[in-house]
Amino acid sequence: MGVATGSFLLFAASQVATPGPANMALLTTGARYGLRAAMPFVLGVVAGKQLVIWPVGFGLMGLATKVPWVFEILKWASAAYICWLAWRVAHLRLAPGTAEEKAPGFWAGLLVHPLNPKAWAMITAGFTAFVSPGTPALQATATIAICLCMCQLVFHPIWTWGGEKIAARVAGTPAERYLMGTLAALTVASVLFVLFGGGTA
Numbered sequence: 001m002g003v004a005t006g007s008f009l010l011f012a013a014s015q016v017a018t019p020g021p022a023n024m025a026l027l028t029t030g031a032r033y034g035l036r037a038a039m040p041f042v043l044g045v046v047a048g049k050q051l052v053i054w055p056v057g058f059g060l061m062g063l064a065t066k067v068p069w070v071f072e073i074l075k076w077a078s079a080a081y082i083c084w085l086a087w088r089v090a091h092l093r094l095a096p097g098t099a100e101e102k103a104p105g106f107w108a109g110l111l112v113h114p115l116n117p118k119a120w121a122m123i124t125a126g127f128t129a130f131v132s133p134g135t136p137a138l139q140a141t142a143t144i145a146i147c148l149c150m151c152q153l154v155f156h157p158i159w160t161w162g163g164e165k166i167a168a169r170v171a172g173t174p175a176e177r178y179l180m181g182t183l184a185a186l187t188v189a190s191v192l193f194v195l196f197g198g199g200t201a
Helices: 005-018 021-033 036-058 068-090 104-110 115-128 138-171 175-197
Strands: none
Touching: 005 115, 005 138, 021 036, 021 104, 021 115, 021 138, 036 104, 036 115, 036 138, 068 175, 115 138, 138 175
16 A cells, blocks of 8 residues: 555656646746746645645545536636636736736635646546555545645746746747747647546646
């Protein structure tokens, strides 16, 4: 009994570090406001994944077999929310560190993962593929929660910082409009891949 911690860490790093709705939101927030101003949002995104991990670890997915339509509605509502964020991204213009409006804070970040289909798919895959049958729920959930939190604390600020650096190069240039459109398209594509591709990346 137990969790294949080393293998799961590699899996978690590969998922957290790769493009997805959350990382696109972090990249865009960093581009718009800069890493320092975006840090409360980053920490909210990190904490928000815990709101998915713990209910899943203690049996939430078992409910899916009893009322699957509820999860189907939640899945499509989540996808619609991420696509709405992508629409906003497409219409943003960059000015890191000088945006008039305040950067999104911790509470805004907290919503990202609970409404992110990739997060649900990744966490469910973690429990089904890396946890041995009979492992106590607390042990399995705490291990997965700690591993994912560690990966997020490394990679989420990197994505946000990357957005800041990209913005410094393209803000106010003709490339800015195309960059934001591309980020929006990638966000939508990442959601569609999770919904229809059967993957977790």
